[in-house]
Amino acid sequence: MKYIPKKIPEGINVTSRHPLLNFAYLLGTVVAVSIFIFVVLGFVAEWLVIRVSPETETQIGDMLVQPALDKEITDDKRIQYIEELLNSLLIPGETTRLPLQVHLINNDVINAAITVGGHVLVHTALLETVKSENELALVLGHELGHFQAHDPLKSLGRSLVFLTVSSILGVGMSQSGGLPKIIPLTSELTNLNYSRIQERAADIYGFNRVVKHYGHGGHSLDFFERLAKGESKLQKVSQYFLTHPLSQDRINDLNAEAAKQGWKMEEEVTPLPQWLHCSNMKPCEQAE
Amino acid sequence: MNNKKEKNVILTTLEGVPGQTIMEHYGLVQGSTIRAKHIGKDIMASFKNIVGGELKGYTELLQESRKEALERMVEQATELGANAVVNIRFSTSSVAQGVAELFAYGTAVKVES
Amino acid sequence: MDALVQILFFVVLLILGYFWGRYFEKRHYKSILRREKKTLNIPIVNFGAKQSLIDVQEAALFAGSVVISIDYFKMISAAFRNLVGGRVTVYESLLDRGRREALLRMKEDAIKWGANQILNVRLETATIGGSSGNNSGPGSIEVIAYGTGVK
Ligand SMILES: [Zn+2]
Numbered sequence: 001m002k003y004i005p006k007k008i009p010e011g012i013n014v015t016s017r018h019p020l021l022n023f024a025y026l027l028g029t030v031v032a033v034s035i036f037i038f039v040v041l042g043f044v045a046e047w048l049v050i051r052v053s054p055e056t057e058t059q060i061g062d063m064l065v066q067p068a069l070d071k072e073i074t075d076d077k078r079i080q081y082i083e084e085l086l087n088s089l090l091i092p093g094e095t096t097r098l099p100l101q102v103h104l105i106n107n108d109v110i111n112a113a114i115t116v117g118g119h120v121l122v123h124t125a126l127l128e129t130v131k132s133e134n135e136l137a138l139v140l141g142h143e144l145g146h147f148q149a150h151d152p153l154k155s156l157g158r159s160l161v162f163l164t165v166s167s168i169l170g171v172g173m174s175q176s177g178g179l180p181k182i183i184p185l186t187s188e189l190t191n192l193n194y195s196r197i198q199e200r201a202a203d204i205y206g207f208n209r210v211v212k213h214y215g216h217g218g219h220s221l222d223f224f225e226r227l228a229k230g231e232s233k234l235q236k237v238s239q240y241f242l243t244h245p246l247s248q249d250r251i252n253d254l255n256a257e258a259a260k261q262g263w264k265m266e267e268e269v270t271p272l273p274q275w276l277h278c279s280n281m282k283p284c285e286q287a288e
Numbered sequence: 289m290n291n292k293k294e295k296n297v298i299l300t301t302l303e304g305v306p307g308q309t310i311m312e313h314y315g316l317v318q319g320s321t322i323r324a325k326h327i328g329k330d331i332m333a334s335f336k337n338i339v340g341g342e343l344k345g346y347t348e349l350l351q352e353s354r355k356e357a358l359e360r361m362v363e364q365a366t367e368l369g370a371n372a373v374v375n376i377r378f379s380t381s382s383v384a385q386g387v388a389e390l391f392a393y394g395t396a397v398k399v400e401s
Numbered sequence: 402m403d404a405l406v407q408i409l410f411f412v413v414l415l416i417l418g419y420f421w422g423r424y425f426e427k428r429h430y431k432s433i434l435r436r437e438k439k440t441l442n443i444p445i446v447n448f449g450a451k452q453s454l455i456d457v458q459e460a461a462l463f464a465g466s467v468v469i470s471i472d473y474f475k476m477i478s479a480a481f482r483n484l485v486g487g488r489v490t491v492y493e494s495l496l497d498r499g500r501r502e503a504l505l506r507m508k509e510d511a512i513k514w515g516a517n518q519i520l521n522v523r524l525e526t527a528t529i530g531g532s533s534g535n536n537s538g539p540g541s542i543e544v545i546a547y548g549t550g551v552k
Binding site: 003006007014015022023027029 | 478
Binding site for chain 2: 414426461475520523
């Protein structure tokens with residue numbers, strides 16, 4: 001038996017495919033599939049979630065709103081004022097599927113939000129910044145629009161889907177290596193993320209109600225205009241910008257809507273009660 | 289892994305020792321050692337896990353341990369009065385995180401030329 | 402902001418892993434090919450129980466082993482592959498390098514001793530756990546090749 005030395009050719013056990021191409025293919029597939037799953041499940045979740053009974057919604061809402069009520073101010077007449085203003089925006093005889101609860105939060109970030117279960121959160125900084133009742137009414141009307149469209153619930157449903165999909169991805173990944181946790185998942189549940197379409201619908205809804213209430217839309221856009229121009233202390237409104245990407249476009253949209261519907265935009269301003277502007281440092285009773 | 293210093297016990301993966309005849313069989317002998325990697329090598333290794341390449345520290349550590357396993361197997365064989373171990377096999381298994389068992393086994397025999 | 406830093410860190414590691422890993426691999430393959438060519442004249446033969454032992458003077462056990470680490474790029478590629486399924490091509494070269502390196506080390510050791518043949522070679526692969534603390538899968542592989550050198 002004779003031994004004949006021969007060299008084994010390369011590339012039989014090792015695929016000659018370029019590793020970057022391979023990586024791009026994998027990344028593309030994983031991203032595409034997860035986006036697809038996310039979108040499909042997102043729609044399913046939205047469809048399911050608006051069929052949740054009001055009782056269940058209340059329970060979920062009570063659970064989720066707790067952390068936000070850290071600095072809640074109770075027993076203040078500003079709350080009653082906001083509640084009355086909010087209710088006046090409803091068409092007479094109309095009821096919401098849940099009673100709306102107004103919470104006044106001691107916070108110097110200009111913000112207002114509505115959560116699952118009809119909790120309206122109003123930051124004190126917002127009350128210090130608005131200059132007329134019309135402005136405040138539009139902000140509240142906008143939030144009311146979100147509520148009537150089930151937007152907080154839909155957002156929650158999408159967040160749940162997002163959590164599920166990303167944890168499935170995480171489990172798959174952790175087998176070998178593990179990606180960094182790119183998205184802080186826990187905060188995702190309480191974040192309210194609305195699409196532009198939802199924001200626009202809420203804008204129109206709120207604007208409509210403001211016009212119905214005052215008979216005109218005059219001065220209600222002033223607050224948004226001031227924000228868009230950056231007149232207010234910008235660092236403090238950043239939160240509002242984050243959750244509500246406000247732009248001149250939205251103001252233009254609303255002006256266009258007013259023109260289309262023939263709503264009057266140049267009318268008398270409804271003033272705020274004097275004591276609404278008092279800061280939290282000095283109790284409102286003293287300012288009166 | 290040379291056999292010279294091990295009291296002339298011949299080690300082989302063959303069924304017998306070339307040029308010699310097996311006179312007596314003493315059965316299976318085995319040597320094992322369980323080792324943990326240490327932290328210094330681990331730091332280097334975690335860096336290497338990013339850029340790739342050979343982990344020389346680990347290679348040496350495992351070679352040393354395997355040698356120990358082999359020595360233990362030879363010790364068993366000499367106790368039995370064997371002068372060769374044939375059909376030697378190695379195996380490695382991780383017992384716990386960062387702990388590995390290195391194992392060598394073969395058949396102890398007495399050979400004569 | 403925090404997420405951005407994490408993503409940046411991730412991408413930097415990925416790039417670092419890719420270029421360094423590729424550099425090491427290329428260099429390693431170059432050395433493997435050179436040494437394989439040099440040692441090609443020594444045959445490695447595995448044979449069974451029915452074949453009679455060849456007629457030689459001396460026999461000794463030789464073993465060669467190597468621990469090779471994966472790089473970050475390979476690790477992430479494999480993690481994605483874990484979701485998609487199919488051939489993990491990035492690991493193929495890793496194991497190929499390991500086996501050939503281990504065989505070469507055994508061979509070179511045996512040649513130094515004066516072997517003219519290496520018989521009944523066995524190969525074994527084991528995974529060595531990942532970097533400290535987190536048990537994040539295979540950090541590196543160990544390959545051992547062992548056989549009997551005869552002269
Ligand atoms: Zn909104």
